[in-house]
């Protein structure tokens with residue numbers, strides 16, 4: 001079975017169609033959705049053919065593709081809730097910051113044919129009754145695998161008008177990483193397909209700190225699936241290490257930012273701070289303990305990304321934990337999550353789907369611990 005069926009001609013055609021739509025008379029909402037879809041598809045197209053070629057190949061009405069001014073809004077939203085983030089992340093890091101020391105890296109990288117990748121993803125999706133997600137991108141020829149120079153593992157964009165997902169996976173990553181990246185991106189497809197109003201969706205995808213919850217949850221479920229079915233255990237252990245490692249790194253990054261004065265976060269000026277200056281600024285703060293010597297500046301920290309991947313990681317653990325331990329409560333809380341994940345972070349809404357901070361921290365801790373044990377058992381590792 002062919003997995004990467006992506007058809008560049010079809011993508012070009014759709015971009016031109018969306019571009020020409022702006023000629024026609026339509027209501028404001030539809031126009032917004034068409035415009036946003038156009039920009040989304042341009043993003044993936046530019047990665048596939050390269051920015052220079054993208055300009056020359058398509059004859060568009062629009063000469064320029066504006067860069068969204070959304071970062072300011074996200075930063076403001078972060079600053080408005082800085083104390084909340086500080087408190088909750090403090091509790092979680094307290095519990096799990098050192099746990100990653102127990103994970104070990106393995107060299108494995110099993111090779112999978114496209115057919116084997118397809119079957120493994122299908123088998124997993126079947127277990128969560130979501131086979132149609134892969135079928136949709138394979139059949140509509142919107143799943144691409146190209147060299148993107150390791151800029152990212154995968155990316156998903158959505159055509160909000162005809163509800164089609166476009167996924168691009170980097171050719172340079174290992175096969176198992178390709179598989180989990182597709183699954184992650186399918187989590188985004190699921191998300192995009194299952195929110196009600198398209199305009200809310202656009203705001204959600206632009207501003208919400210929760211955009212990585214569903215995708216991370218798909219990843220987590222897939223890792224559980226590999227461990228339970230004993231498939232590619234060493235690769236799974238590696239992926240688990242990155243799953244938790246990246247989550248904790250993002251939480252540490254955000255935690256450091258919550259201890260900085262607002263003026264360093266506005267306009268991203270923290271990125272230009274020298275390490276010594278940082279040490280001075282963070283002296284006597286709680287986050288000082290997480291200031292790593294390896295980070296010589298804040299260049300790699302990103303308010304938006306770290307917030308999204310941090311909350312994505314912890315909430316996906318939390319929902320996974322609830323689903324296993326208290327299915328009734330899980331249904332209730334997860335449903336609340338779908339209803340209350342407004343695009344602006346809201347503390348009251350947050351506690352509609354998280355009972356309290358301690359439960360959240362316990363869930364993350366328990367997930368890490370139980371995954372560690374499973375890996376140890378499978379690989380017959382001795383505890384340190």
Ligand SMILES: [Zn+2]
Nearest residue numbers: 184188212215
């Ligand atoms: Zn994602």
